[in-house]
Amino acid sequence: MIGHELAGRYKIIERVGGGGMALVYKAQDILLNRYVAIKVLRQQFVHDEEFIRRFRREAQSAASLSHPNVVSIYDVGQEDETHYIVMEFIEGHNLNEIIKERAPLQVDEAVRIASQICDALDHAHHNQIIHRDIKPHNILIGRNGRVKVTDFGIARAVTSTTITQTGSVVGSVHYFSPEHAKGVTTGEKSDLYSLGIVLYQMLTGRLPFLGESPISVALKHLQEEFDEPKEVNPLIPQSVENIILKSMRKNPHERYQSAEEMMQDLETCLLPDRRDEPKIEFDDDEDQTRIMPALKTMQSDDRDDYTAAVPVHDTMNEVTDEEEVHEGNKKKKRKKQALIVGSILLFLAILTGVVIYVNNMLVVPEVTVPNVVDKPEEVAVKELEDLGLVVKEVSRVYKQGVDEGIVFKQSRTEGTVVKKGADIILTVGDVKPLSTMPDLRNGKTLEEAIKLLKVQKVDEDRIDVKYENHDSIPEGQIISQWPESGEEFDPDVTQVRLVVSKGKQSITMPNLIGQTRSQAESLIKEKGLEIGSVEDMSSFTVEKGKVIEQWPYQPNEIAEPGTKIDLKVSSGYPPEAINYTFNVPVAPSREGEKSQIRIVYSDALGDKREGESRTITTTEIIPVKLLLAPEKNGSVEIYRDGRALETYIVLYTDAKNGTVPQPQIEAPPEPEVPASTEPPQQDGDGEPEEDESERNEDSDSSNEGKRKGDNKKHSWKDDN
Template structure:
């Protein structure tokens, strides 16, 4: 799939994920010049006509959803046996990865994420779309923190077609609702149950039901009660636990009536007056009825009164026996014993009361000042003092960065140990989300922005493009990026149409590269426009172009003729000239440039800085009519030149070696005859330099 173009516009770049029914790729929309996500149906489902029909119908229905917390669906299409859906591409991670790295999440963060998911579900349910596969893997979190729910419509399409594999239900068993596990009809309340499991996992770091097989997990959804979240994580407020327990009731009638009702509780659960609300209670009449119907074997009950009478009679006989033996002289013993017992009991009670008072007495501690600290540091400092940060209120502030404590209550006061201290934390500057203006007319967008922002915040850049003149083809900030409305600069790249194009310099380029450059420049070339003949350029290189010179302004679509070399002309000789160049002052930096003028024309061959003598092998092409002249520039001034004649080049080929020792200065610019050294024709024609 990589590199394939779907629908004539969506180029597949790389695979970024996949599931049981589809693979997900990152793609590029060439028409609107934006990144997209392309979901492609797996091959094993492409021949199921009923599934494909419902898959496309539900995907198109999901495309009607328009909500900031729902991944937008742009297009649905088919390319031969490939069925695909084009969606919004979200840069960031998914909730599953976040839970793996940071669970359990902070209560405020988990509630914030769940609120956005619930808002998306409420919008979908109002449009008669049931997700049926809510799980952390399908919750995307963008770099700006916005939550996006994906896979709308696809899960519904799968269940609508009753897709089974050897009789099993396809889905994510750990997030099943009981009615899903039974295989009965599912509705909005199934999504609410799955969201409750996602909240449970975010706040406890584990799933409510685990088992050795999918069947055992599904049975636990049907039969077992979930362990209360506060037993796993005592930091969870009672109001938040109530939401989880209500959304995860096995009887759908006991869950929230709608996502809107659950959303209302999520939005208010962290208010101070709701944090410690009573634990939610559910009807247990059914369980009581079942208990009453069970038959129990009860042990026989002995009459307590009879037993007490018997013991009293025995004690009376024994006491009377003692009295008869001791006589009147020992009658004082009984009152003394009772008095001692009473004194011991009173002493024990006094010490017990004192001990309990010592246990229940809570010491006072001074509340430290945590203003201007980060929230994490503030929690640590309050924790060291035996206090906790709760509740936490967030406010926008233009001058204080995000996450810094703005205010606190009771700073410097003494409060009871383990008390909660309210903090007000900065959310930083109030940011806005950039909309997508690509493809819109500049004049329309300009009117909108002039009504909201200062003129110096709006920047227009005009470029040539295939888009109609006045169309916005790019923007900064990019779509969905956050920006500060007070300080942001908005840069719009606007098309000014194709206009004219600059004729490129093709001489010295390879044939394939020249043809590609002509096409890229919106010019035209056909096979009939390619002439081939011998020249002074290596085989396959361009040595002439017509009818436009390099740099000329040309209308798009003009035909270009090029001449391609089929090899060196008969009177051409190529050789490699060895030269040595020394710096102006040994050890000090000298800027050296070497130019060549030969049968191929004039060109810059080499430019670099040297500090010591450097040897170069310069390729040249010489003809009977044109010598080769190599010119050396030092620090921008011509200092030496070497002339290679036709006879020099022939001799170099015959002898296989020829060299030139370059003197330190040659102001006259005259050529030098070979004086030993090495130089030889290259085994393969050198590629042209300077192009």
């Protein structure tokens, strides 16, 4: 049934209860957008035509009831083989659950509940509906404390076949009246007997009759007396015990004559002057005390008559049988005459009364109906009664603009001439009926909550929404509401406040890498996180005292509040690292001429790092500081005038052992001398002297070849 749309209108949400005859579901009325309770007849009874016929008839009869303490019946129907009754849905608990949890209840609470049940029964009895199954299971207590009686008339639908099939009748045997247990016709007083047992159970925490079987319990209702309430709970006032004792009399004639009479007793039983009233005595007890004296009197009278009929011999005066008979006849004659005279007088008195009554009926003075609209109820009633009119009914109805207790309508218009004693009905302003706040929490979203409030006629402008983070309620669902669920409120003026969850608080993890330890710890605390473990770790790239790693969240990831953040902080270079200065010789392309020198080097701190750049005109030594490690050698690249010139490899092992080869310093070639226009001179052998430029070129070629040989000597291939 869950999820099924019954009759295309009622969407079944969940099962909330059930008994031997039916199952009860919570459903949503799609048409009216409200929650309802649906009682569905169990499948084993769908072919019992007699049961179904009575089930429908009694449900329809109960639907005619309209009372604040009666669960309203909205609809009765059938879909295929499913027979159902749609009822008002009550948020709360049934009385049986409350008794199990808290019994014995406080006296004032128990009396208040019983009084409301009695009010509901009075309404039903006036509509010729007998409940026949009053028990705590059928009494619902709403969140606002209002009592609601349910299952009106359904007990009538139980056929003889259902007693053994469902157990519903047997299950209620603890609340049967004696006449119900005997199987005879039950009436209003049977309901009052059951209510007395409910009140007994509320105040004592136990049932008056218990047995090993339903039959034994039923026999106890018929034959045995129960422990009086005050014997079980001495705190019960005598006035309240009297109500229980009277309502639970085995003879229906000795119980309350109506629910109204019992309700009046309940409403006054806790008044100070009634709490310690005498214990109630019943007619049968009084009769038992009067029977014996009456019998004695009767025997005495008989004895006197007998004595009078026997002749008594008196020496002074003897009476004969004839005289005695004559005297008896005279007495009988006098009695007959007195009877005739009395009858005549009685007839004349009755006749006189009839004449007076008829005269009063025929001759009735007339009165003019005054206008009592806009007057207080008390003033209006007194004014009408002073004129001899009878205020038959005062109906209280809320009307906008009319204060409570002010008459705004009268059944007979002003100036109407009526007979004295005529009835008149007044309609008086009442307090505005309040709505009951629905439950907007328990997984409902803001959109769903607003829909429910609109059903209660709450304007959206009077709904205040606030958003807060929450660790357990998902984003978008309601955290709290005001007014609270079940509270009564005026939808036209009440400002409803809702707090909506933003989900768990989100924290964007800051970048701690490169921060000092103290800076990182401050950032962690500012973000609502906690500091976890902090470990030292050697590093070639991160300065000592600064963060190398953070865990478990990396920068810009979403972190959960309160998470511990672990840090790894640089302890500086590892102990095996070596700082080594490599002196690099550089020379211009020609001595005295400008050349642009650029140095690029690699070591444990990184590859292709820019070193010194300078302009030189002569050979120089440029120191390059390298950091070497076992797994990281160094290299130095020399660029002259934008062209790669030399690459030197510095091995970690050489640096450690002091065996790093040092590059050779070579002088750059001299600048060229301009050629002479004079003929070449001859030397002493007569040969012409060699031109200086040619010598320089030869020298340059020779030196260049020598440098190339040296570079190969210090290349990466040679070193490795």
